Amino acid sequence: MKIRYRTKRTSTRHHIYILLLLMIGFAHLSFWPTAQVAASTSRMAPMAVEQFAQQQVNALGASNPDWVAAKLEYFPLGPGTHSWLVHANIQDKRIGYLIISINAQGEFLLSEYGLGDHVLYSNDTLGQALERQNLNIDSLKAVGGKLSLQYAAPLLAYWKVEDANHSALYIDASNGDLLPSGILERLETNSGKQKLGFTEQNKLQEPQFKSSGKAPITSPVHLRPAFDPSLQLNWLTSEPLQPNQVEQEIQHSPASALVFSAGEHNLFYGGPLPVSGYQLWHTEKTSKDHTDPINKPGSGLDSDSVLYVGLGGLNSTQRFVPLNKLMYDGEFYLSRP
Template sequence: MKKRLRPNRRNIRHCLSIFMSMIICFTLLSIWPTTHAAAPTNRLAPASVEQFAQQQVNALGTSNSDWLVAKLEYYPLGPGNHGWFVHASIQDKPIGYMIMIISINPQGQLLLSEYGQGEQSLYHNELLGQALERQGLDIKTLQTAGGKLTRGYAPPLLAYWKVERVNHPALYIDASNGDLLPADRLEYVETGSEMKSFDLKELQQQIAIPDTAMLQTSPVIIQPAFDPSFQLTWLTSEPLQPSQIKQQLQQNYREALVFSAEEWNLFYGGPLPVSAYQLWSIAGSESDLYVGLGGFNSTQRFIPLNKLLNDGHFYKINP
């Protein structure tokens, strides 16, 4: 009797092993479309881009050591955006992001267009899933039907998802808050003269890397949180002069400021509260100031002050 039981036990164990393997395979297949949609594309980031990103990480690490041990993942922004989204995480927990754009000049110099710190990030899969659900879609069904998801970036500050569906108009979703964007405006931007495709192999040899070995950052100075839509007195105030803004931020940091890009507000998602600032400096030179926008009900995003002054105005909320 015992001799007949042994083969049966082996058969049972063998069947159980096959059954468990099938369950694991089906589980992996069921989550593959979502994982694939978010997969990083490090192999598409030129060495010069990674070198520049590491310089920025080292600078941010002088004020926040998390950056120095973070894992970086690179996602091209395209087509025709001349840039990369760099996601930073520690053990799969987001700690920040960077967007690096190649300037349109003969040298093709890389610029840190914006960055963010903390667990909120752009192009978050959960935010995308919620936005698609509001449109009666999901990532798995979209890809199964031959759809396509692309990360896009429209200067000066509009990060978005382009959702392409077979036999349907494309959808554009704000990558900072999940709002649906006007398709006609984004289609116009994508077909504009500045949105030209680029040869990645050619750029690997042409991208200029600025010398920022001694670059460092100050601690982030947090401003009071508020929602500009509930603090409307700024609409009746005069815009601050450029010479006043840096002083206002650094000396009167408890006074609430609003940034408005006027006709460019669609591309900023604004008007936005000024929620923080951080100084960047190289030994022996003057400091550059990055201004934190948003953060009350959206991702906090740090933008160079000079860029903001070129695109809009700062307003003080009158008491």
């Protein structure tokens, strides 16, 4: 009898143990999809990057409410650039993008942004570029190929397409043009960046809007007609504008035709490019601060303001980039009709 009692008791414990395992298993399955979805939305960028991106989106939403309503997608740029591409979407429509970087001091920077559905790193642009090379994503995957998004300040955004059987391809992410592989290979090394004259992020003189304790505010976007600099070539024989002239022309001469040129590096910037607008960013003022320079005409920028210049937009993506960042690597010219 004792043996039967022990056997019965052991069997009961065994059944209870199995029941507990099943309960725990069902509980785990009920939470797993939620945890999986949460991970998929944030694993591409740290929480601090997402918070900074949301702060910039809120500022842009002051003049375009679509930004606030948009869902953000994050894609790391690299390797080694410490940057992220952020696509802003409303349902299946893209309304713009951001590129967020980190400087040598660990501060977040808004390196550039764009408005509208013609954005950097478009899948359509990539597909068309690969088709011209008799390639497609499926064939690349089949041979163990690799595709990475790359970025170099101030305007070089590109895909690197690697195939074990061929040399790497470099494709401009703004227009799909094929870039010279030899120069890009040198660019990927520190010595190459210095020799080519491309701006290194740790050498930039605070040109971008940085992370701070105060929320940024923006002026409305001021647009001007885009044009094709290749059809108005008189700028080639003119002298480049001085820095103080550039700011004045952009903000207070909306009828003037301005061209940004990076000289021998135009191939990598999709240039020369027309100036097609601007927007001022500024740290939010407290009651003790001065008058907001965004609304103070003719006074120039104070130390907390950043002038983002819109480039392109006629035959290419319109990209808003800090003025100081552009002047580090290129010059502005006045095109006269």
